[in-house]
Amino acid sequence: MNFDKELDARGLNCPLPILRAKKALGELTSGQVLRILATDPGSVKDFVAFAKQTGNELLSSAENNKEFEFYIKRK
């Protein structure tokens, strides 16, 4: 999937992946896509809730060898 910016949140724990993602999305323009890499298992549900609350669209969420990958489109 194409993306405009990448955030490496691996090794970070709650709530840092969400806070960093919020900041990174702020640097994008509407419609651009952020790719996030994380290792915090809690982030899977947290990014669903984050997307729902903020109106940014969670395009995909995948797990790969204990690493998580999210694509979020800026509102």
Add this chain to the structure above:
Amino acid sequence: MTDLTNIDELINQRLEALLPQKLEALLQAREEAKTPSLAIIATKGTLDWGYPPFILASTAAALGWDVTIFFTFYGLQLVKKDLSDLKVSPLGNPGMPMKMPFGPDWFKSMNWNIPNIVQGNVPGFESLATALMQQTIKNNGVASLTELRELSQEAGVKFSVCQMTVELFGFDHNDFVDGMEYVGAASFLPVAQVADVTLFI
């Protein structure tokens, strides 16, 4: 006359059928347009209890909420310029696991059950426990309190400080970070009144 009665009846029937839907839609629209808000009272001044207010405040702000933290009593420690002297005490805290943040896995998973009487009599025990917790925080990729506090302030979380306890404990405004509002209970209550979530921590 009968016509008018009929019309009234018809109107009533239509209203009864339509009003609940209409109201539901209006209420839902109002709910969606509203910015959620969170009001926290932070009353604890230890390394462990410093986390919940800043984690919840910074996260709520990231979700787009309006957030206010009211720091009072020992919570004042959390807005001091230097947070490096915050401690955690395992004494009288049976819920706190005592594990080592280094060594092989079997060693790290051991829980050191140290009796209160030993904890209370060994000089420096609290400092040791604090150092171990700070290392554990670092090992787990958990943010420092200072970092979470900065992120909260950057994200627009409002910090209110209880002026009465500032004086009670002999603090000075210079002891605290910038951006504080020094207020009393009468200023916090109206904020809590309209908040969707209010927490006492």
